[in-house]
Amino acid sequence: MDVFENAPEQALAWHEAGQGAVLATVIETWGSAPRRVGAQLVIAGTGEMQGSVSGGCVEGAVVLEATDALEKGEQRVLEYGVSDGDAFAVGLACGGTIRILVEPVGSVLPVELLRGLMEARAARKPAAYVVGLSSGKRELAFGGYPDRFAMDRSGFEEDGNVFVAIHNPPLRLAIVGAVHIAQALVPMARVAGYDPFIIDPRAAFGSEARFPGERILSDWPDDALDEVGVDSRTAVVLLTHDPKLDDPALHLALKSDTFYIGALGSKRTHAKRVERLEEAGVNPTQIARISGPIGLDIGAASPPEIAVSILAEMTQILRRGA
Template sequence: MTPDTSAATSADMIHDRIPEIARDWHREGRGAALATVVETWGSAPRQAGSQLAISGKGEIMGSVSGGCVEGAVVVEALEAMEDGTPRLLTFGVSDDTAFSVGLACGGTIRVLVEPVGKAMPLSMLDAIVDARAARKPIAYGITPDRWERRLLSPADLPDRFRSDRSGMEETGEFVALFNPPLRMLIVGAVHIAQALVPMARLAGYDPVLIDPRDAFASEERFPGTVIRHDWPDEGLLAEGLDARTAVVTLTHDTKLDDPAILEALKSDIFYLGCLGSTRTHAKRLERLRDAGVPEDQIARIHAPVGLDIGAKSPAEIAVSILAQITQVLRRG
């Protein structure tokens, strides 16, 4: 089922497609430059890796600040497109100016500006866009003092990819990460899922609900949600399982949860959480061992699901689940 995407969500999706937009503008002959936040100090509004695309006509998409330096970046980008020279810009936001653009106090921002096809090779931008389309993590490394560039994989900087952390290396190389969007595949259209789906979306996940029971997994109960009425293991396979995916099983029904768990454990998803009491989980472990699942794989399961915060209501349990997923994503 295709979700009825709101205007706000559409805007968020556009702002996450900055490399694609820059490439499209370049291919259309409009000219394009990419501006990327390299470093920040103080109360900076955007983190390292944030990007702004600028066309040769002065069109922009994305952001490198709260609006306080975009105008100056656009001017520099237009000049860079003319002379083909990249720039590393430094902007200071005073305490007096900071409040008007939404900051508590001043800060400093360094922004890299690269004209596409002249400084930034089109082949590298193509590789980044293609990797994003295929949900393959990739990073762009550049050493500003020599303008050396390279593409990187998770094998090169595993900690950065795991923590989604663009930034400067001690070697002087800036690394801009392009991780695939986070996804949460939720098995079981239960009350907890009704709270977890919107929370996941707010936290930046693309949630997908999997439940073969039409009465439970309905548009009325889950408006604007992608729903798969497949058997859970088939639904997971159809969506695809990778290192940017979290799986949560909530049906409390072994016929539905167990096939999903077995399929999830074959993949490299970063999180697998399963609803159920300690006794329920103990029985689950017996079934998994009987099925021949190795202990190191069984140890990947978070159960009872969620951080122990004393949650009682479905919404509180959903909070605990999302908190645990965030903890595993950011801390490993």
């Protein structure tokens, strides 16, 4: 990922240490710009920096502008492009055009707002940082931009005057059942940007030898899910085929805000699963949230192919909804 994820935290740390801090954020791109909208660079008053807005092309120029903006306590909007002589001078020969918002912490970006954003991030609460470029108004929003939150897409509203920076919690994947499909799904999910973990109380399945270096929870599935928490950025995948393990996790997941619940099994197995849930008094609308049989119907046969179908369906529901 090309976004420096700890930019707000680093900016506040430098500010509170008395060094001064500036947040530089890519707010618009054209062509083959090297970083996407939302990418951030944090600059201390000493000139130290972390993150990137162009992969090294214009960082030096941005640091100079940020240092001056910090001294003067003012917001700046910078623009660099390959057709701009100044851009060539600072090294933007990699293509495209970028606009960068420069915000000194304290004088422009309110410290309390930055703290509020950090608290939301720590609590895994999706938040949008909304900036009126002309008005100077800055606020946090915890809703109101469903498409942007779904697509992790920062950008402009209101004819290019209001910039919305989306701060979604990292994606997580809870896999109940340390089976062969899980062995294929875990590395695939990690490449796709998820933080996966495996839940299985059966020691022979959930072993370090089968999942080297991975997080394995050996508690009963519902207890494990309750401990780690299931939110709107967590997917839950049930792979055991065993109602004693899957059903407790399923009941907890259905009460949560998880964006995806998938359960392995044939149509007949899923029909029996639905019957058990109905007998337990679960609402039909809630039951309909379950993707069962799990995964997109791509004719998958082997465990890796089934893992591909699961990850594809997770992506489809995350980005487009159920």
